[in-house]
Amino acid sequence: MTQVFVALDLEATGMDPSRDEVIEIGAVKFRGGKIIDYFQTMVRPRSVLSFGIQTLTGLTNKDLNEAPRFAAVAPKLRDFVKQAPIVGQSVGMDLEMLAAGGLGLPNRQYDTFEMATMLLPELRTYDLGTIAATLGVPPSHKHRAVADAETAMHVFNRLYDRIEALDDATLDRLAELTRISQSSLTHLFSAVVRERRGEVDSYGGNSIGAALLAKLGGEREATPEAAFLVTRARPARLEPTGVEPEISPGTLRAAMGAEGPFANALIGFEERPQQLDMMLAVANNLNRGGRTLIEAGTGTGKSLGYLLPAALHAVEHGDPVVVSTATIALQDQLIKKDIPALRAAAADAARLDPSSPIAKLENLQASVLKGRSNYLCLRRWFLAQREAVSSETQAQLYAKVTAWLQTTETGDRAELRLSQDEGSLWGRLAEEEGACVPAQCVFHRRNQCFLFRARAEAEASHIVVVNHSLLLSDLLRNGSVLPSYRHLVVDEAQHLEAEATTQAGFSVSRPQAVDLLKRIIRDEAQLGTVGALGMTFRTLTSVSGNQGRAAAADLQMHLQAARNASADALSGIERMFVTLGEFVERYDSLATGYERRVRVTGALRSDPAWSQVEIEWDGAAQPLGTLVELLRQFSDVVETFDDEVLPTRLEILTELETLESDSVELRRRLFQLLSQASDDMICWLSRHQTTGETSVHAVPLHVADLLRDELYRRCESITLTSATLTTDRTFDYIKDRLGLEDADELNVPSPFDYAASTLLAVMDDVPEPGQPGHQKALQRAVLEICRASEGRAMVLFTSHNALQTTYRALKADLERDGILVLGQRIDGSPRQLVERLLANPKTVIFGTNSFWEGVDIVGEALSLLVITRLPFSVPSDPVFAARSELFEEPFIDYAVPQAILRFKQGFGRLIRSADDRGACVVLDRRVVSRRYGESFVASLPDCRFIVGNADEVSSSVRDWLAVQNVTSAPRH
Numbered sequence: 001m002t003q004v005f006v007a008l009d010l011e012a013t014g015m016d017p018s019r020d021e022v023i024e025i026g027a028v029k030f031r032g033g034k035i036i037d038y039f040q041t042m043v044r045p046r047s048v049l050s051f052g053i054q055t056l057t058g059l060t061n062k063d064l065n066e067a068p069r070f071a072a073v074a075p076k077l078r079d080f081v082k083q084a085p086i087v088g089q090s091v092g093m094d095l096e097m098l099a100a101g102g103l104g105l106p107n108r109q110y111d112t113f114e115m116a117t118m119l120l121p122e123l124r125t126y127d128l129g130t131i132a133a134t135l136g137v138p139p140s141h142k143h144r145a146v147a148d149a150e151t152a153m154h155v156f157n158r159l160y161d162r163i164e165a166l167d168d169a170t171l172d173r174l175a176e177l178t179r180i181s182q183s184s185l186t187h188l189f190s191a192v193v194r195e196r197r198g199e200v201d202s203y204g205g206n207s208i209g210a211a212l213l214a215k216l217g218g219e220r221e222a223t224p225e226a227a228f229l230v231t232r233a234r235p236a237r238l239e240p241t242g243v244e245p246e247i248s249p250g251t252l253r254a255a256m257g258a259e260g261p262f263a264n265a266l267i268g269f270e271e272r273p274q275q276l277d278m279m280l281a282v283a284n285n286l287n288r289g290g291r292t293l294i295e296a297g298t299g300t301g302k303s304l305g306y307l308l309p310a311a312l313h314a315v316e317h318g319d320p321v322v323v324s325t326a327t328i329a330l331q332d333q334l335i336k337k338d339i340p341a342l343r344a345a346a347a348d349a350a351r352l353d354p355s356s357p358i359a360k361l362e363n364l365q366a367s368v369l370k371g372r373s374n375y376l377c378l379r380r381w382f383l384a385q386r387e388a389v390s391s392e393t394q395a396q397l398y399a400k401v402t403a404w405l406q407t408t409e410t411g412d413r414a415e416l417r418l419s420q421d422e423g424s425l426w427g428r429l430a431e432e433e434g435a436c437v438p439a440q441c442v443f444h445r446r447n448q449c450f451l452f453r454a455r456a457e458a459e460a461s462h463i464v465v466v467n468h469s470l471l472l473s474d475l476l477r478n479g480s481v482l483p484s485y486r487h488l489v490v491d492e493a494q495h496l497e498a499e500a501t502t503q504a505g506f507s508v509s510r511p512q513a514v515d516l517l518k519r520i521i522r523d524e525a526q527l528g529t530v531g532a533l534g535m536t537f538r539t540l541t542s543v544s545g546n547q548g549r550a551a552a553a554d555l556q557m558h559l560q561a562a563r564n565a566s567a568d569a570l571s572g573i574e575r576m577f578v579t580l581g582e583f584v585e586r587y588d589s590l591a592t593g594y595e596r597r598v599r600v601t602g603a604l605r606s607d608p609a610w611s612q613v614e615i616e617w618d619g620a621a622q623p624l625g626t627l628v629e630l631l632r633q634f635s636d637v638v639e640t641f642d643d644e645v646l647p648t649r650l651e652i653l654t655e656l657e658t659l660e661s662d663s664v665e666l667r668r669r670l671f672q673l674l675s676q677a678s679d680d681m682i683c684w685l686s687r688h689q690t691t692g693e694t695s696v697h698a699v700p701l702h703v704a705d706l707l708r709d710e711l712y713r714r715c716e717s718i719t720l721t722s723a724t725l726t727t728d729r730t731f732d733y734i735k736d737r738l739g740l741e742d743a744d745e746l747n748v749p750s751p752f753d754y755a756a757s758t759l760l761a762v763m764d765d766v767p768e769p770g771q772p773g774h775q776k777a778l779q780r781a782v783l784e785i786c787r788a789s790e791g792r793a794m795v796l797f798t799s800h801n802a803l804q805t806t807y808r809a810l811k812a813d814l815e816r817d818g819i820l821v822l823g824q825r826i827d828g829s830p831r832q833l834v835e836r837l838l839a840n841p842k843t844v845i846f847g848t849n850s851f852w853e854g855v856d857i858v859g860e861a862l863s864l865l866v867i868t869r870l871p872f873s874v875p876s877d878p879v880f881a882a883r884s885e886l887f888e889e890p891f892i893d894y895a896v897p898q899a900i901l902r903f904k905q906g907f908g909r910l911i912r913s914a915d916d917r918g919a920c921v922v923l924d925r926r927v928v929s930r931r932y933g934e935s936f937v938a939s940l941p942d943c944r945f946i947v948g949n950a951d952e953v954s955s956s957v958r959d960w961l962a963v964q965n966v967t968s969a970p971r972h
């Protein structure tokens with residue numbers, strides 16, 4: 001690298017250039033790894049620093065009192081930077097901030113964030129610290145300008161090295177794509193190409209598409225850019241071993257004993273009788289077959305509790321076990337932590353006795369399998385590369401995929417960080433059901449196809465990890481993705497009903513319907529008639545000779561008919577969605593939030609205006625039928641061409657067939673939703689508040705029968721587990737919801753000593769939700785108890801509105817006491833909020849949704865959990881409302897148990913290890929004032945329980961947290 005660069009970082013009073021001011025500037029001038037000069041200065045702002053900024057940067061108002069004003073600093077910085085390109089993390093924002101202060105720097109800029117999203121697609125987050133750690137750059141003191149600028153310099157250099165390692169064709173393609181997307185990185189890619197050509201010009205003029213196609217045609221040796229296209233060996237399928245030994249309880253006891261292999265292999269291992277009980281139950285289920293529900297309290301070691309027996313069964317029998325989870329976090333934990341732990345214990349066992357059952361787990365194979373749309377389809381990718389790039393977003397997406405293809409082994413989009421817009425284009429590159437004909441795909445033949453490689457790996461695996469969504473969609477769509485299996489473990493089983501509801505339901509929005517019609521045929525000013533039919537017509541009529549001329553004559557009339565039908569269908573659909581939108585406005589005029597929902601009940605269908613919807617739907621359905629017929633006729637004509645005459649025949653046919661089946665499906669769905677009321681379906685309309693778009697939805701009223709018929713019946717054994725399955729200490733509710741009335745059950749209590757570690761307090765002087773004075777009293781209560789705990793707290797809300805109101809009311813008061821307040825969707829992502837709490841425990845997080853489950857904060861940083869309101873479902877929610885009608889006492893038999901499961905999940909955030917100590921304060925007095933409230937308390941482990949007013953509870957919390965946890969031993 002011969003060029004001189006300047007790495008820049010600023011600290012400011014906030015993130016808004018129109019309002020906030022620079023308070024510190026750090027810059028480093030460098031060439032390659034050599035630092036030439038530093039620039040560092042504080043800047044005195046006109047406003048005072050907020051508490052949050054002081055906490056984040058470590059700067060105080062006093063530190064800045066003597067500093068120069070921005071106007072005095074700006075010329076010095078300009079002089080330091082001169083013409084050098086400026087690099088930095090999200091450097092565009094820093095330059096905007098400087099410009100707002102009066103210092104415009106027109107220099108070229110390179111954003112390390114943008115570079116990293118392209119060159120390190122595997123990262124979950126792209127903050128500077130994470131990027132630096134991934135690249136092996138030593139950590140710096142964070143959030144001070146010059147240190148961060150120096151880190152950005154090292155990060156830039158390492159990323160630049162990665163660019164230099166790319167081949168010429170990839171670099172050329174990236175330079176072109178980043179030019180189209182108007183990214184300044186295009187200069188960087190071009191500069192590397194030019195610099196390289198000055199030395200060696202051996203790849204000149206190549207394009208990635210040509211190189212790859214040449215490789216496919218076998219015309220040249222493997223080029224570096226085509227390295228991911230090497231033909232791969234297929235792993236051997238898992239075959240039954242033919243032996244039928246049962247998993248012996250003795251094997252499990254010995255493995256988990258104080259002298260067993262797990263004790264040697266796992267750091268911090270402790271014998272847990274509860275975990276062993278769970279293992280024995282899972283083993284029994286696998287040995288005998290059946291259905292078992294297991295609630296495993298926090299700290300049981302639940303995942304190892306089912307993984308060990310599942311792995312023993314699968315390895316001994318050559319019989320795979322599928323493990324389904326609801327969240328990616330748990331999938332990651334299984335694959336990255338628990339399964340390696342099994343292998344480590346197996347290696348230890350093998351040293352002592354190579355013939356022991358545990359030793360055989362050394363060869364344990366495990367894989368994650370996802371739904372088909374997660375994998376890049378190479379056929380579609382290369383087809384897309386032949387076409388012109390039509391938007392900046394498309395160019396950004398293609399640039400990311402081009403760089404990613406150099407390293408990915410999986411083709412799984414989860415490895416890529418895509419913006420929402422880029423993500424919406426992903427579908428065009430992913431495998432689409434019905435559009436893939438493996439027997440005719442070169443990538444499949446060579447075992448290069450990512451989807452089929454993932455499937456082959458799953459077929460070779462003992463443990464196949466999937467999510468509930470794939471598990472259920474595979475069942476409902478003829479089981480074409482998962483390998484055949486007889487044994488299933490469902491973790492996070494409390495989500496199974498909701499996922500089955502989603503998978504068995506469907507929805508249609510106006511943009512979806514319109515997009516489909518436009519994909520079939522549309523007229524465009526510049527391009528003429530396009531869409532599948534227009535393009536097919538052009539392709540066929542460009543074929544020379546008689547066949548092309550005959551096709552033109554045959555299809556000319558059909559093309560005009562298709563244009564007319566499309567226009568009619570389009571206007572019918574547009575009118576229909578306008579009328580449906582009016583229904584939402586009329587029936588749900590008071591709703592707030594992001595989405596309005598109106599259930600389509602008998603009463604709504606008998607509204608005279610509903611017949612207008614049906615008329616408009618009829619007006620669209622008939623021309624849609626005509627389009628389906630025309631798609632078939634075009635297919636028939638394409639069929640008559642030979643591959644030599646029409647090399648893209650197969651691709652055209654696949655496209656036409658996909659559109660035909662999508663159109664048939666659209667008609668079927670809209671007919672079912674609008675004209676064919678069924679007692680077994682819950683239908684509703686929704687209207688998005690910001691986009692104004694209306695959608696129609698339908699889901700089954702019951703899923704228990706569906707689960708019984710489609711899932712349980714096909715499995716010899718199924719184990720369903722979670723930390724929250726029981727309500728009021730029974731499995732009755734979950735059994736009823738999941739159709740598992742005859743299942744065995746096991747409740748494994750948590751090994752933690754909650755009586756010694758946890759104070760459960762109910763504040764009885766906050767009026768019930770909806771009563772006068774509720775919000776004010778709630779605010780006062782939160783303020784007092786967060787002061788009592790000195791932060792270290794998480795406050796759980798059931799709505800974002802309530803969160804925002806409380807946040808606005810309390811932030812200043814708490815921050816005056818030195819307690820930082822962070823709000824979900826206000827101060828960052830859940831992960832960022834948790835990181836800030838861990839870095840500075842004098843913090844309170846206000847959270848909704850995702851904070852009720854899955855957040856795992858061990859230790860003192862989370863000592864207080866506040867549940868502001870019992871988490872009942874919103875009564876107007878269409879699914880909840882429709883299912884409630886099935887109960888004689890819907891509130892007690894449906895709403896309460898559902899809320900208890902959620903309440904238990906929330907409570908479970910507090911105590912995450914045997915050494916944790918904390919207080920859970922419930923601000924909803926219905927827990928003690930209503931009869932059903934007892935069930936909420938009875939569903940929790942035995943804690944120290946008190947009821948009192950705000951002062952009493954705050955003082956109890958203070959006293960409770962002042963005591964060290966002396967009973968850290970698990971309760972057996």
Ligand code: SF4
Pocket residue numbers: 376377378379380431435436437438441442443444449450451452
């Ligand atoms: S086999 Fe199917 S999914 Fe795989 S590359 Fe070919 S068309 Fe795409």
